[in-house]
Amino acid sequence: MTQENPTTEADLSLVLCTYGRTNEVDSFLNSIYMQTKKPAEIIIVDQNEEDILHNILKKWSSKLPIMHNRVNFKGASKSRNYGAKKAVFSLIAFPDDDCLYPPRLIENIIRLFQIKAEVDTVITAKIEPSEINGSLSEPSLSHSQVNSTLDLFKAKAETSNIFTKKSELEKLSYIFSENIGPGANTPWASNEETDLLIRLLKQETIIIKLKELSIAHHSLQVSPVRSLKYGMGRFEVISKHQLGVGIYLINLLQPIARYLKTPKLYNLMLCLSTMLGRSGILNQVYKILNARHNY
Numbered sequence: 001m002t003q004e005n006p007t008t009e010a011d012l013s014l015v016l017c018t019y020g021r022t023n024e025v026d027s028f029l030n031s032i033y034m035q036t037k038k039p040a041e042i043i044i045v046d047q048n049e050e051d052i053l054h055n056i057l058k059k060w061s062s063k064l065p066i067m068h069n070r071v072n073f074k075g076a077s078k079s080r081n082y083g084a085k086k087a088v089f090s091l092i093a094f095p096d097d098d099c100l101y102p103p104r105l106i107e108n109i110i111r112l113f114q115i116k117a118e119v120d121t122v123i124t125a126k127i128e129p130s131e132i133n134g135s136l137s138e139p140s141l142s143h144s145q146v147n148s149t150l151d152l153f154k155a156k157a158e159t160s161n162i163f164t165k166k167s168e169l170e171k172l173s174y175i176f177s178e179n180i181g182p183g184a185n186t187p188w189a190s191n192e193e194t195d196l197l198i199r200l201l202k203q204e205t206i207i208i209k210l211k212e213l214s215i216a217h218h219s220l221q222v223s224p225v226r227s228l229k230y231g232m233g234r235f236e237v238i239s240k241h242q243l244g245v246g247i248y249l250i251n252l253l254q255p256i257a258r259y260l261k262t263p264k265l266y267n268l269m270l271c272l273s274t275m276l277g278r279s280g281i282l283n284q285v286y287k288i289l290n291a292r293h294n295y
Contacts, residue, residue: 009065010110011090012039013166015083017076018097019047019183022056029060031100031132031216037107038064040089045079046070047183075183077176077192080159084175087166096160100216102127102135108213109163112141121164121200121207123157125214132216139212146207149243152197153251155209159193160217168205172196180233187286188236189229195237224273231255231277232286239280252278 014032018025025044032042042064046053057068071082080094091113095101105124112122123146127135146152159181169175178184181192201207238248252275259271276282 009040010037010106012106012110012163013087013089013092014039014042015045015080015087015092015094016042016097017045017047017079017083017094018053019074021097022052024098025053026056026059028095028097028100029056029064029066031102033060033063034103035101035106036104037110039106041065041067041087043067043083043086044069045083047074047079075178075181075185076159077181077184078178079183080176081174081178084166084169090166091163092166092169093163094159095215096158096217098218099160100129100132102132102214102216104138105213105215108139108141112210112213113163113165115141116208118206119208120168120205121162121197123155123197123207123209124161124163125210125212126156126158126161126219127214127216129216129218135214135216139214141213142211143208144211146197146201146209149198149201149241149247150250151209152194152201152207153247157193157197157209158217161215162193162197164200164205168200168203171203172199180236186236187229187282188233189226191230191233191237194234195240198237198241198243224269227270228273228277228282231274231279232283233277235278235280235283239283248280 016028032039044053044057044066046068053068057066060066067086069083069086071079084092109122113119146155175196176192177195179186180188180195182189197207234251238251255271255274259267
């Protein structure tokens with residue numbers, strides 16, 4: 001595949017945090033190189049102990065506006081906060097290091113922010129990486145507005161499919177909670193993006209969810225242990241923001257509906273581990289034990 005004629009850079013900063021991945025980072029940067037409109041900067045926050053990205057960054061640094069930052073700490077949320085402080089352009093996104101951008105994604109995102117100047121934050125749709133070559137070359141920009149926390153959960157946001165005005169993030173006391181997310185010092189292994197979006201919604205940020213325009217990222221629940229930790233992260237966010245019994249029950253029971261779509265034994269294990277995590281039982285046990293340890 002050859003690159004289309006490049007256009008001017010977009011007023012967009014990408015903050016890419018990475019740990020332990022090389023081929024995936026290479027594939028992501030290739031997907032950025034194929035964009036019809038490039039980001040103004042790609043801030044790579046490299047948490048690896050060894051310089052495993054050296055050859056990949058050497059390959060791409062002359063082709064893309066990469067800023068490589070090696071750090072001596074771990075944690076996706078902490079790394080994203082670090083990268084966000086270095087970002088200088090009006091829009092910002094936080095792609096995962098194993099996601100991909102379809103070729104016209106950035107061009108369409110910029111066009112959407114220009115057409116809908118009142119919009120502050122965009123949540124794209126999502127496809128599997130295997131579907132990227134068959135994705136719509138001219139996806140519609142049709143969308144729905146996110147008006148409530150229930151809308152947020154229905155939007156199925158991930159950190160990698162959020163594009164937002166940097167000015168909205170600057171109104172917050174912090175961007176990502178460093179106690180939530182991969183590599184955090186707690187068991188809450190996900191939902192840092194949900195926590196962020198709830199806080200944005202509370203400050204009346206205008207958020208929309210796109211129906212067709214997508215990023216490519218896998219949807220696999222890798223293991224029951226990870227599903228358990230993801231569920232614990234979900235409960236932590238619901239508890240932190242006091243979202244109520246209704247939201248709690250919807251989130252607790254939702255894995256059953258997902259299981260019934262593909263009722264296999266392994267999926268039942270994923271369902272039960274997710275529900276246990278979302279129940280909040282283990283969160284309370286963890287907090288009690290942690291409090292005793294610190295006493």
